[in-house]
Amino acid sequence: MTTTEISFSETLGRRVRLGSWEDQKISTYRKIREAINNANWDHAAELADYFTDEANVCFTLYRQWINDLQGFLAGEGVSLEEVEQIDADVVSKLRLPDDSEWNARRHWDRYRQEQRNLLAQLFREEPDLALEALDQMKETWRQTHDRDVDHTYGLMSAIQERFGSQGIVAMFKKLLVPLFAWRYQKFDIDQHPWDEGLETLMLVACEAMRGHLVGPERTGDFELVEEDDRFIVRFDPCGSGGRTIRGDWIEGTPARMEPPYNWGVSQEEASWNHYQKGVCLYCAHCIILMEEMPIDRFGYPVRVVDPPVYPDTDRDADRRQKCQWTMYKDPTSTPEEVYVRVGRTKPTVFGSSHFEADDLPDAGSLGLPGMG
Numbered sequence: 010m011t012t013t014e015i016s017f018s019e020t021l022g023r024r025v026r027l028g029s030w031e032d033q034k035i036s037t038y039r040k041i042r043e044a045i046n047n048a049n050w051d052h053a054a055e056l057a058d059y060f061t062d063e064a065n066v067c068f069t070l071y072r073q074w075i076n077d078l079q080g081f082l083a084g085e086g087v088s089l090e091e092v093e094q095i096d097a098d099v100v101s102k103l104r105l106p107d108d109s110e111w112n113a114r115r116h117w118d119r120y121r122q123e124q125r126n127l128l129a130q131l132f133r134e135e136p137d138l139a140l141e142a143l144d145q146m147k148e149t150w151r152q153t154h155d156r157d158v159d160h161t162y163g164l165m166s167a168i169q170e171r172f173g174s175q176g177i178v179a180m181f182k183k184l185l186v187p188l189f190a191w192r193y194q195k196f197d198i199d200q201h202p203w204d205e206g207l208e209t210l211m212l213v214a215c216e217a218m219r220g221h222l223v224g225p226e227r228t229g230d231f232e233l234v235e236e237d238d239r240f241i242v243r244f245d246p247c248g249s250g251g252r253t254i255r256g257d258w259i260e261g262t263p264a265r266m267e268p269p270y271n272w273g274v275s276q277e278e279a280s281w282n283h284y285q286k287g288v289c290l291y292c293a294h295c296i297i298l299m300e301e302m303p304i305d306r307f308g309y310p311v312r313v314v315d316p317p318v319y320p321d322t323d324r325d326a327d328r329r330q331k332c333q334w335t336m337y338k339d340p341t342s343t344p345e346e347v348y349v350r351v352g353r354t355k356p357t358v359f360g361s362s363h364f365e366a367d368d369l370p371d372a373g374s375l376g377l378p379g380m381g
Contacts, residue, residue: 012052013040015059020195020209023379024062026216030240033215036222036229037063038147045131045139053139054131057146061124062378063220063229064150068117069377071157074184078164081180085172099163102270103156106260111156120149151227151248154220155257158249158291162265165290166272174277177290181281185298190369192381193303196311199360203340210311210336211240213381221248225326227259232331240336246317247332250292254319255329266319274319280352285318292316292332299334301351306366308359309340313347 014027026037037060044053082092103111123146130139168176192213196206219229223244232243246255254274256264265272274289275282281297282288288296292314299312317330337343341359348355356363372380 013037013056015055018209018212018379020201020205021213021379021381024059025212026059026219027212030211030233030235033212034231034233034242036219036224038143038219038222038228039230041143042140045136045143048134048136050131050134054128057124057127057131057143060146060150061121063216064120064154066217066377067154067220068113068157070188070375071113071161073187073375074161075157075164077184078161078168078180081183082164082168082171085176085179087171095167096164099160099167102163103159105152105156113153113157113160116149116153116156120146120153123149147222147228151222151259154222154248155252158253159265159270162253162272162289162291163270169273169276169290174275174279174281177275177293178279178281181294181297185294185302187370187375189298189302190372191375191377193298193311194306194369194372195381196303197307197361198340199307199362207336207338209381214242214312214334214336218242218244218247223248223251225258238338238342240338242334242336243331244333245326245329245331246321247292250289250295251317251321251330251332253291254289254317255321264319264321280350283316283350284352287318287320288316289319295334296351300347301353304348304351304353306361306364307340308356308363309337309343310347311340312336313343 013032015024016027018025037056041053041056041060044056079092079096082095083089100111105111123142127139127142127146130142165180168180195201196210218231222229223246224230225245227248234241244251246252253265256262266274274287275293276286278284278286280301281293283296295314295316299314300310303309303311313335315333317332321330323329345355
């Protein structure tokens with residue numbers, strides 16, 4: 010077993026999981042299981058504590074998104090009564106597997122209680138009970154995460170239904186500027202050398218996908234391939250947008266475009282969906298956040314996104330769609346076609362000093378830990 014190190018990052022201002030790229034693609038959940046099976050109790054406890062760091066980034070972000078999505082509807086003239094009805098209708102579809110009512114903060118508290126139980130079993134050096142507690146903790150986080158994603162998606166769909174494609178663009182401007190300031194402005198080559206930035210970009214990509222519990226078993230494991238000029242990561246599916254259009258294989262519920270949800274996907278061809286219909290509205294935020302916004306500010310995308318497209322019904326592992334992120338070792342070598350599909354032209358100069366853009370908010374305004 011490769012020992013995984015948890016260490017403080019000066020760049021991010023918080024802890025991160027270090028290790029080789031081969032190690033990074035292994036979920037923290039699976040690393041905890043390995044440590045328990047090898048009776049490495051202290052390391053298992055350290056990883057179990059860090060699992061919450063990964064989860065908390067997602068949980069905290071969704072608190073902001075849900076609030077901002079509700080606020081966007083109200084700001085566009087939807088009455089508070091109707092906003093409450095829209096929200097209640099979305100939440101009514103998010104009941105738990107035991108058919109109990111969904112409450113995000115109550116379920117997060119349950120997750121934290123189960124984490125404390127896991128730590129207690131590790132302290133007692135009880136491997137069977139620890140593995141059982143780990144599985145329960147991970148499952149409670151999955152339920153929490155997935156319903157937060159559904160909550161955001163239902164509100165996004167309501168916005169598209171009322172305001173169309175332009176409403177989606179305006180919505181994401183409100184939603185994503187604080188997130189860009191927190192996570193992505195540091196990847197400007199005028200501020201930091203890319204050889205340093207790329208490593209950080211890769212670390213937060215791996216961390217995020219482990220937190221989203223990617224993969225068919227929803228453990229947080231993914232593919233990572235290094236080529237001469239790029240890194241490629243693939244998710245089967247991503248635990249957020251990919252699950253939305255594929256359906257929930259764990260709970261046996263359908264794609265969120267189908268009954269009883271009936272939520273929308275992109276209907277008009279636009280830069281934010283690579284000029285194709287059927288892109289999940291949640292997935293569109295990756296295109297805007299990682300391609301459009303950094304191109305407009307730095308001259309290059311920080312990640313190239315290839316999302317799945319609805320419908321995604323083929324369960325064959327060799328044929329089904331996987332979301333893919335590509336990170337170039339030299340961002341200025343990103344191919345011209347990447348720019349074309351978001352309606353941009355590749356520039357001849359790079360770095361923020363060559364581009365005019367609105368000022369960003371304080372990177373700490375999002376309430377997320379550290380600086381990205």
